[in-house]
Amino acid sequence: MSGTSSDSRPQGREPVPHGERAKAVGHIVFNLALLGIAVMMFVHAGGLPSSAWEPIGSGSFPRLMLALLALLSVLMIIKEAAKLRHTSALPSGSVGDWVWRHRLAFGVLGLFTLYAIAMPLVGFRWATLPFVLACQVLLGARRPRQLAIAAAIALFMSVGLDALFRHVFTISLPRGALL
Amino acid sequence: MMESILAGADQLFTLPTMLTMLVGVVAGVITAAIPGFTITMAIVLALPLTFTMPALQGVATLLAVYIGGYTGGMISAALLGIPGTPSALATTFDAYPMARRGEPGRALAIGIWASFFGTLISSIVLIIAAPPLAMIAVKLGAWEYFALVVFALTIVASLVGKSMLRGLLAGALGLIIATVGADPLMGVTRFSFDLRMLSAGIPFLIVLIGIFAVSQLLREVEDAEEVKAGKQLIDSRISFKPWAAMREVLTYPFNLVRSSMVGVFIGAVPGAGGSIANLLAYDQAKRGSKHPEAFGQGASEGVIASESGNSATSGGGLIPMIALGIPGSAVDAVLMAALMVHGIGVGPRLIMDHADTVYGMFMAMFLAGAMMLVVCLLSMRLFLKVTNVPKSIIVPVVLTCCMVGAFALNNRVTDIYLLLGIGVFGYLLAKLDYPLAPLVLGVILGPIAETNLRRALMTNEDWTLFFTRPISLALLTLAALSIVLALRYRLKQRRQGLALD
Numbered sequence: 001m002s003g004t005s006s007d008s009r010p011q012g013r014e015p016v017p018h019g020e021r022a023k024a025v026g027h028i029v030f031n032l033a034l035l036g037i038a039v040m041m042f043v044h045a046g047g048l049p050s051s052a053w054e055p056i057g058s059g060s061f062p063r064l065m066l067a068l069l070a071l072l073s074v075l076m077i078i079k080e081a082a083k084l085r086h087t088s089a090l091p092s093g094s095v096g097d098w099v100w101r102h103r104l105a106f107g108v109l110g111l112f113t114l115y116a117i118a119m120p121l122v123g124f125r126w127a128t129l130p131f132v133l134a135c136q137v138l139l140g141a142r143r144p145r146q147l148a149i150a151a152a153i154a155l156f157m158s159v160g161l162d163a164l165f166r167h168v169f170t171i172s173l174p175r176g177a178l179l
Numbered sequence: 180m181m182e183s184i185l186a187g188a189d190q191l192f193t194l195p196t197m198l199t200m201l202v203g204v205v206a207g208v209i210t211a212a213i214p215g216f217t218i219t220m221a222i223v224l225a226l227p228l229t230f231t232m233p234a235l236q237g238v239a240t241l242l243a244v245y246i247g248g249y250t251g252g253m254i255s256a257a258l259l260g261i262p263g264t265p266s267a268l269a270t271t272f273d274a275y276p277m278a279r280r281g282e283p284g285r286a287l288a289i290g291i292w293a294s295f296f297g298t299l300i301s302s303i304v305l306i307i308a309a310p311p312l313a314m315i316a317v318k319l320g321a322w323e324y325f326a327l328v329v330f331a332l333t334i335v336a337s338l339v340g341k342s343m344l345r346g347l348l349a350g351a352l353g354l355i356i357a358t359v360g361a362d363p364l365m366g367v368t369r370f371s372f373d374l375r376m377l378s379a380g381i382p383f384l385i386v387l388i389g390i391f392a393v394s395q396l397l398r399e400v401e402d403a404e405e406v407k408a409g410k411q412l413i414d415s416r417i418s419f420k421p422w423a424a425m426r427e428v429l430t431y432p433f434n435l436v437r438s439s440m441v442g443v444f445i446g447a448v449p450g451a452g453g454s455i456a457n458l459l460a461y462d463q464a465k466r467g468s469k470h471p472e473a474f475g476q477g478a479s480e481g482v483i484a485s486e487s488g489n490s491a492t493s494g495g496g497l498i499p500m501i502a503l504g505i506p507g508s509a510v511d512a513v514l515m516a517a518l519m520v521h522g523i524g525v526g527p528r529l530i531m532d533h534a535d536t537v538y539g540m541f542m543a544m545f546l547a548g549a550m551m552l553v554v555c556l557l558s559m560r561l562f563l564k565v566t567n568v569p570k571s572i573i574v575p576v577v578l579t580c581c582m583v584g585a586f587a588l589n590n591r592v593t594d595i596y597l598l599l600g601i602g603v604f605g606y607l608l609a610k611l612d613y614p615l616a617p618l619v620l621g622v623i624l625g626p627i628a629e630t631n632l633r634r635a636l637m638t639n640e641d642w643t644l645f646f647t648r649p650i651s652l653a654l655l656t657l658a659a660l661s662i663v664l665a666l667r668y669r670l671k672q673r674r675q676g677l678a679l680d
Contacts, residue, residue, distance in 0.1 A: 023611065023612070026610070026611050027611060030607070030611060031348075034348075034352075038355075041355070041370060044370065045369070045370075048362075048367060048369060049365070049367055051364075051365055053637055054364070054633055054636060054637040055636050055637075055640050056632075056633060056636060057365075058362040058364075058365050058367045058369060059369075061358065061628075061629040061632065061633070062355065062358040062369060062370070065351060065354045065355050065358065065625075066355060068351050069348070069351040069352065069355060072344065072347055072348040072351055073348065075344060076344055076345070076348060079344065101401070101403070102401055103403060104400045104401065104402075104403045104406055105397045105398070105400050105401045105606075108396070108397060108400055108574060108575075108578075109397060109603065109606070112393070112578055112599065112602070113599060115578075115582065116582070116595050116596060116598070116599040119582070119586075119592070119595055120592045120595070124583075124586075128579055128582075131575065131578075131579070132575045132576070132579060135571075135574065135575035135578070136571050136572060136575055139400060139406050139407070139569075139570060139571030139574060139575075140406055140407040140408075140569075140571045141571055149572075150572075153572060153575075153576065157575075157576060157579045161579070161583060165583070165587070169224050171587055171590070172590075173583065173586060173587075174586065174592060
């Protein structure tokens with residue numbers, strides 16, 4: 001998402017690269033979402049009970065903060081929208097390029113999501129073992145020696161940590177609802 | 180008094196006590212170095228092990244875990260950019276950039292010495308000023324607490340990074356995240372939207388682990404070519420020069436003493452603690468520095484401020500506990516429990532009835548500080564080897580530790596989902612260049628601010644009390660000054676930038 005901006009930009013303006021435009025779009029979308037959430041929570045906070053013992057109730061402090069967040073989000077949207085006016089549209093395929101460049105981060109995030117979902121179901125040991133192993137393979141452990149090290153680490157982090165917590169710290173890590 | 184000191188020393192300097200203290204220091208350093216595992220967790224796990232020990236040995240061992248923990252949190256902050264404990268948050272700002280540019284040994288060594296001197300200074304203050312400081316600390320009413328939090332919130336101005344607007348927005352987000360769950364005064368559940376995982380609130384530690392650890396680790400694996408080539412987190416040869424670092428730390432005596440005093444005072448204020456002290460000390464160091472522009476780029480002054488500030492809270496926290504029987508933090512409450520298990524009543528008469536134990540505790544602080552120094556100086560080359568481990572191993576291992584830490588905090592499976600959600604949110608914020616520290620600060624300070632604002636107004640509806648009570652007025656004046664100075668600094672920087680253009 002790097003490159004130069006269009007020649008059609010107004011004279012006297014600094015060229016704004018595509019990366020900046022992409023960030024501006026990202027900020028606008030993000031702040032619109034924040035604004036929506038802030039408004040929804042603000043309305044919800046209005047329904048919280050007040051107290052006979054204090055002048056401000058449960059909803060007052062959050063409402064104050066939510067109003068501040070909404071104001072800051074609006075300012076952010078105005079600021080970033082101004083950047084959009086003097087940049088050209090993103091080249092086609094730039095979003096795909098960005099996702100491809102971040103494939104490992106998204107891969108790890110995907111595995112971490114599966115790990116979080118699996119842990120309450122299959123327990124700490126059986127969720128951790130495949131997570132640690134798969135993550136290492138995804139990040140480049142492919143040769144037999146690397147795979148052996150990866151398996152040893154996965155075993156230590158799953159069975160070893162579980163035993164340490166159970167027997168030494170007397171903390172039971174999740175056992176798994178399905179097991 | 181001399182008799183009590185000698186009696187305390189006699190109990191402390193025995194082989195079993197010194198051995199258990201040494202084990203405590205090592206355990207504290209290791210536990211706090213693992214992201215997601217906290218000092219409180221280490222102390223709580225160690226408490227049952229001290230039941231069979233004599234009173235002073237038990238407390239001294241827990242103090243050793245405490246002091247080791249404050250230094251341990253710095254290790255992952257410097258080497259991974261992930262604060263091992265909340266009290267090492269500000270350490271990531273400069274120790275990590277220093278490590279990334281090839282000086283991880285220097286970052287660790289400066290942190291260790293700053294921690295040691297911070298502990299030393301706080302122990303001295305503890306001995307000299309415990310009773311008067313405790314009297315000041317407990318005289319703070321809800322008005323003063325609220326004013327103190329407002330002052331602490333102005334630190335955001337120092338943490339915002341390039342954009343003030345983005346920094347303020349992150350701070351506001353933190354304050355709102357803190358309002359989810361039970362209302363601190365009435366107990367009304369807020370913003371849970373009938374979701375079980377939100378009804379108990381979003382624990383601060385989950386936010387810290389998710390925002391810093393998960394997002395930082397995801398950013399580490401963004402470059403596919405680097406990761407697949409087996410690249411380590413930090414490119415460097417292991418170089419650890421502790422004596423040069425000690426000299427460097429001592430070239431900033433004013434910063435060291437000021438940061439330690441901030442730590443002592445914040446530690447003495449019940450409910451505050453290391454998580455605020457490191458940020459406040461960092462902020463003061465930046466404002467007082469001749470080179471504030473170097474902060475955030477790997478400035479040794481930043482590491483010194485944060486580490487001496489957080490370590491000094493260990494002595495500060497003992498002040499109200501010893502003088503008045505009021506624990507300043509969760510860790511101090513566990514220390515109090517350790518004394519009570521042995522039938523020692525904690526309160527204003529503690530120093531009169533059990534002077535030998537109290538003086539023994541004072542000496543244990545010095546001894547634990549010295550042990551921490553020796554343990555860390557001897558073991559740091561080992562910790563530095565972490566920098567040679569490929570990212571493909573570090574990332575899944577640390578993510579697993581984060582998961583264990585998140586679960587073990589409250590033994591709640593729903594905290595695992597919260598960690599995932601906060602982690603994704605943190606990554607999104609980081610990709611959009613929002614500074615993460617103001618958000619964490621907002622989560623720490625939000626509940627304290629709300630509780631004290633409401634408590635103050637519940638006691639007396641008169642708003643002017645915030646400005647007529649002397650300590651409250653002084654703190655609010657400091658807050659206003661702090662904002663003015665921050666704005667002035669930003670304007671100056673902008674003008675310099677324009678002049679350079």
